Amino acid sequence: MQEMFPYFLNGISVGGQYALIAIGYTLVYGILRLINFAHGDVFMVAGLVMVYATASMPFYIALPLVVLATVVLGFLIERVAYKPLRSAPRMSLMISAIGVSYLIQNMAFYITGGVPQPVSNPIPWISENVTILGASTKRVTIITPILTILLVVALVYLINHTKIGMAMRAAAKDFETAQLMGIKINKVISMTFIIGSFLAAVGSMLYFTNYPSVAITSGGMPGLKAFVAAVFGGIGSIPGAVVGAFIIGLCEEVIKGLGYTTFSDAFTFALLIVVLCVKPTGLFGEKVTDKV
Amino acid sequence: MSGQVLKVENATMQFGGVVAVDNLNLEINEGEIVALIGPNGAGKTTAFNVVTGVYQPTNGAVWFQGEKIIENHPQGKMKKMYKGEHAGEYSHVLAPTPDKITKLGMARTFQNIRLWKSQTVFDNVLIAKHCRATSNVMSATFRFNRKEEMRQRQNVEELLKIVGLYEERDELATSLPYGKQRRLEIARALAAEPKLLLLDEPAAGMNPQETDELTAFIGEMRDRFGLTIFLIEHHMNLVMGISDRIYVLDFGKLIAEGTPAEIQNNQRVIDAYLGVADDA
Amino acid sequence: MKKLLACTLALVMALSLAACGGKQAPEGEAPAENGDKVVRIGVFEPQTGDNGAGGKQEILGMQYANSIQPTVDIGGETYEVKLEIVDNRTSAENGPSAAAELVNRDVSIVLGSYGSGVSMAGGKVFEEAGIPAVGVTCTNPQVTADCSVYHRICFTDPFQGPALASYAYDGLGVKTAYVLGMLGSDYDQGLMYYFTEAFEALGGTVVSEEFPEGTANFVSYINNAKSAGAGAIFAPVSINYAQLIVEAADAQGFEGALLGSDTWDSNMVVESAKGKNADVFVTTFYQEGGNPEFDDGIREWINANADAKTNNGGNDMVAAVTAMGYDAYFTALEAIKAAGSTDPKAVLEALPSVSYEGICGHIEFDEVGDAKRDSAFIKTANTETGVWDFVKVQSVQ
């Protein structure tokens, strides 16, 4: 047990990072029924902005700037790439999402010259090493899951107890009816993207404090895994996404600990397929009935 | 019971707590035109969906040409909690997909027209012939089925002439006027070479004149192809004009059956339905 | 409107096909540009992708060499040397078209690539075109094994792996080594294989694992090394992963040594080790300070050139691959001189017999086309100053 402890610790931390991304997927899917393929890339851009911002300005300016830039990016993506396609078939929307992902990656590639950017100036304090129960780790490892839980609690409060949260729930339930009831659907969708991007930005800062190098492909894998987490937990459900993310984070690290490192990524996808085939609604998802 | 085409036996369809069709029993004999009527939400389309295999009934069975084709019981695959009448009478699960039922000889139209939008009129009808093709994918790809293909194309052309859509054969299905789209749906269903044709509100949205034309058309089709017809309709002119018998459904339950004359004079029906219908 | 678009595009396609035929003629007479005689040296290097950083540093060496020796005398005439740089994007799928692009630009000889996989992918095209290629730091034996035009000036994996293995076993006294490479990288896997073979032959134990491409989180791998009781981690991975591994090893408090191959010999790796608790050892081709004249010269050049500095990772430390790039350039010039012609066929004939005294040592090719080398430098990262310190020259019996 003592041997496995570092893996659990790391797994929970990884789970926290996935959770922050997974919420963005699950919120957007809940309302638009769209896998926002670009979300992982938004996460990557947040990391890049952090690299450049922290290199040239103090942290109390740089970090809010990262959040702001990411939120603006998320907002713009929705307005430019998804809004014009609202009445188009779902396939067009998904292709647009893939196109945006491609665009962001290539832009980042152009700006960085295709070379991974090291985080030369990591956020102090949380990037320092500490030892818990004999396992040495960075402080951010412990902070990530705690911060994740706090943010999720805040988000759940927002969704259940505020007007915009109510509107979001209504839009997720039934798009057209919500619109008829006078809910400004565009505002709600923008808000969804803003919240998702905000969490991705926070996740990104934590992630790239722990693994201090941002490559243009850095967003892809965490993004996909976070999506799997969202599906696993039941897409559309925020607690589901969080629980799913923690489970996937833990499984992944334990699998590495058991020596099956070759399949640590493949496992996530295998899990996805099994979940989709056996219980497509995930752990906490609501059953959706098809209209014939 | 010679000549019996369709028999629905104790069919119940339950969605969660809602019983959409409750213990439905009906029979249709060869060559008959039978109508299923009832107020909105009475469960008519659900009954169609059960018969054509779209839904698996919670309980009950469907017989087609003397053969049991659909059967389910409350403990069956769907694990529906049904404790109503006849709950213990069925023990097997028989749930063919709609395409299998179509191949057996049933074809239907839809209440809200469901033509293949990007296809021409001709192709819409030709595709319905696919289920009658005997060629496998290899021989179809490499055109070893040329004879069959030619025969099917000829059939479709004839069919289009019969239903009066030959002129528009190369138009996109969606570019047709509404009435012709309805007609095309019927032609498409006919192309699948059915014994039993199920029409789900074929006259919906039509004006009286179009309805009259359709009435004549349906009768003509029955005679020409030797069909048995089962239809759902709100237009009472049409229903009363061509139906041999009528079943009346209200809140999922059968409340009356009989000839048009009988139904017109049935007090229960008048209370439940005719009395409140707008379009009688 | 749409139709017009479609027709235009179709037309463009047709024209492009037609253009293929027409374009050939002017290219044939390319050397006559401006009246000056030009000889073109192709640079087949990754500037993007996983090996982008390393490839750029290698190009720097060639560019610097080109800046101090921009001409070559062939048969009594002075030719201007022009570097034709094409990005092969680190990936095998882009190798052939990048190589074809070089062939298209009428190069006499090709230098590169950093990374063996893409070298092999390009090698086929060079072979068909009969253009000689000089591998700079591609260490997989397969690069030259089945390709008549490929030569290389670096040592190979069957040398480098055992060199590190014997240093770890004898020099550092490590009995158990944890070997980590990227799934799908032939470079990593090759070195892992030779290291393991040699290390086990010496009597050590090896635990070997692989991580999927794009991994950022190496914590569990370091934990695996710790629980295996490894005294050293050998990770012949690209620079980006090396940085992450150093970082993770430090965070997890890994006590043993980190062994790296030639890829690790980069200022970016040593910088990430700065201020950390990490013992990093690498094998390499060149030790900074080995040739002060070259070091000073290239530093000055890098400092005077902002782009070069960025490509070098933002400082003026000299990477071994840069020195190798420099040597490769002069090796190519020697071959061209010996051939007495810019014709690739002649250069190819002359190349095997080239003998050149480079700053990284003497260069001569054996019958396969590999450099005859018998020693490698071992360096360690000084975690206080953030530079590489020389440890020893390691050779294998």
Add this chain to the structure above:
Amino acid sequence: MTMQKKKTIFTTVVLAALLAACVIVDLTLPSFHIAVTVIKKATVYALVAASMNLLNGFTGLFSLGQAGFMLLGAYAYGVLTIPVAKRASVYQYFDGGAIQFSLPEIFAGFLGDGVGGVVGMLAALLVGGILAALMAYLIGLPVLRLKSDYLAIATLGFAEILRAFFQWNALGPITNGSNLLKSYPTFSKATPYVVLAGVMIAVILLLINSTYGRAFKAIRDDEVAAEAMGINLARHKRLAFVISSFFAGIGGGMMAMYMGTIAAAPFKSSLTYEILLIVVIGGIGSISGSVIASFLYIFSSEWLLRGLDSGEFLGISAPGLFKNGFRMAVFSVIIMVIVLFFRRGIMGDKELPDLLDRRERKHKKEAAGK
């Protein structure tokens, strides 16, 4: 009927012209010329794009597993064609590998070196296609029940799993683990690629215009109606998936021929995305669109626009702007513009000969109108 004839003539002329152009290129240019390289790569992409279009465009199944099936085809081709004598050096870490035969050599045994070699190569391609089809059948059993985006993500996941398996060291004696497969025979001229891909695409077109192809289109347009009209959804979807994967497998084998070396790394999901975007540019539901788009895409990305990356383009020299990655940045902007504003792509859902059709109809309409 005359329209039909016109179209046939038009198609024949276009095809003959393309083939002739290709043969001329082959005869006049050396095989390593960039034009030849571009044609080779573009034909491979055209085939794979057509196969993806068959599934995504004609059957309406949004699958992102193409790269995985290409991987299978590529490996099958490599593993089966490496000459026995070279296996020891290719499988250097696996004692020469587990497979000790080579299809081209077997066929060369009784058909002679030239013909036998080619037959062997084609046989290896075919095996790759069949393996991909088999894998698609197995994957399809659970996955094809899923709806649009779930299907996409599940197939994407399968491709990634497949890639991990092929890099697994335990399978090394067959796949060479993470190491490259090389030294296998390839076609160096462009014409064989064009002919091969041309035949395959022709088969795809034949299929699309057969009764089965029409059934696929019916499923795409309206599943419920298709099922009600007697089309077995499960069977037809599986059929489309398997056939599409078969051609993707063949495309993968040809990709291996083109690359000269095989590794699992290039067959990432980004390859699938690239092909998907080609399909979108060409028009979802148009095979000729896919082919045109492949040529345009490869031609511009590998040749025409290379200057965007290396400082000089169309005579404009701007090293600061035209640096690495600019080409792809420009490209992705173009793609987004197409996705957002020209959603039908180059050809929409029309094929090349249909261009004649439209002109005709326009005339007719004008005549009828006035």
